Amino acid sequence: MPELPEVETVRRGLLPVMEGKRIVLAKVNRPDLRWPFPENMAVRLTGATVKALRRRSKYILAELSTGETLIIHLGMSGRMLISGGQVGEFHHAYPAPEKHDHVVMDMEGGTRIIFNDARRFGAMDLAPSMDVESHKLLSALGPEPLGNEFNEEYLVGRLKGKNSPIKSALLDQRIVAGLGNIYVCEVLHRIGMSPGRKAKDLPKKRISALVPAIRDVLSEAIEAGGSSLKDYRQTDGELGYFQHSFRVYGREGEPCVNPGCKGKIKRIVQSGRSSFYCPQCQR
Numbered sequence: 001m002p003e004l005p006e007v008e009t010v011r012r013g014l015l016p017v018m019e020g021k022r023i024v025l026a027k028v029n030r031p032d033l034r035w036p037f038p039e040n041m042a043v044r045l046t047g048a049t050v051k052a053l054r055r056r057s058k059y060i061l062a063e064l065s066t067g068e069t070l071i072i073h074l075g076m077s078g079r080m081l082i083s084g085g086q087v088g089e090f091h092h093a094y095p096a097p098e099k100h101d102h103v104v105m106d107m108e109g110g111t112r113i114i115f116n117d118a119r120r121f122g123a124m125d126l127a128p129s130m131d132v133e134s135h136k137l138l139s140a141l142g143p144e145p146l147g148n149e150f151n152e153e154y155l156v157g158r159l160k161g162k163n164s165p166i167k168s169a170l171l172d173q174r175i176v177a178g179l180g181n182i183y184v185c186e187v188l189h190r191i192g193m194s195p196g197r198k199a200k201d202l203p204k205k206r207i208s209a210l211v212p213a214i215r216d217v218l219s220e221a222i223e224a225g226g227s228s229l230k231d232y233r234q235t236d237g238e239l240g241y242f243q244h245s246f247r248v249y250g251r252e253g254e255p256c257v258n259p260g261c262k263g264k265i266k267r268i269v270q271s272g273r274s275s276f277y278c279p280q281c282q283r
């Protein structure tokens with residue numbers, strides 16, 4: 001499932017073919033994904049110019065010249081494919097239409113953008129740009145983890161008295177937006193914090209340490225995603241799914257990578273999701 005760095009990578013991959021470009025023709029091949037598409041979506045997209053391509057949490061927001069913003073969520077398996085034209089580094093020929101190509105946008109300049117989603121947990125919606133932040137998918141989201149609003153003082157305040165484990169608190173999108181299971185595991189390992197620690201029991205100093213760790217882990221992953229874009233020609237035309245080297249996620253039974261630590265990575269299930277951590281150095 002794409003997390004924030006993957007979505008940011010997709011956004012950066014789409015930038016050269018979408019931002020400032022007109023959607024010459026949009027096609028919508030089914031009535032819904034996770035939810036129904038907005039009425040007349042193809043008509044409302046066709047002819048619009050993408051003024052800006054932003055990201056909020058795990059949503060890509062394409063601000064259109066029509067006063068509306070296209071909200072894109074990749075869900076579990078959503079993929080963005082770029083083909084045609086000779087734009088930037090993207091040289092893929094138009095692929096044969098596939099079964100799960102649900103939305104197709106032909107951009108000025110001959111580039112084709114395809115949203116393919118086999119499992120259909122993804123979503124697209126249109127909202128007035130003026131109050132896109134109050135859209136039902138976005139209104140409850142906490143601050144961006146890489147933005148200024150997310151800082152030590154804020155996090156200490158939000159975690160005060162919270163009875164839930166720190167892992168669950170960090171996955172709470174109202175506290176911080178866009179953090180997912182994989183990167184929370186990585187963050188907690190980086191600062192030696194056990195995922196089971198109750199948020200309310202953590203001293204200020206330890207909570208404060210989370211903020212730079214979150215920023216670093218996400219920034220490094222975004223950077224890795226950026227490098228993956230350079231190799232885009234060699235991939236099968238799919239944006240945002242790149243090779244990661246996780247230090248703790250998915251490494252059950254393997255030795256801890258922290259120098260001097262003799263621990264073995266353990267997997268436990270918290271709120272139905274796997275937590276990977278080192279019982280030796282994460283306290």
Ligand SMILES: [Zn+2]
Pocket residue numbers: 256257258261262263278279280281282
């Ligand atoms: Zn360890």
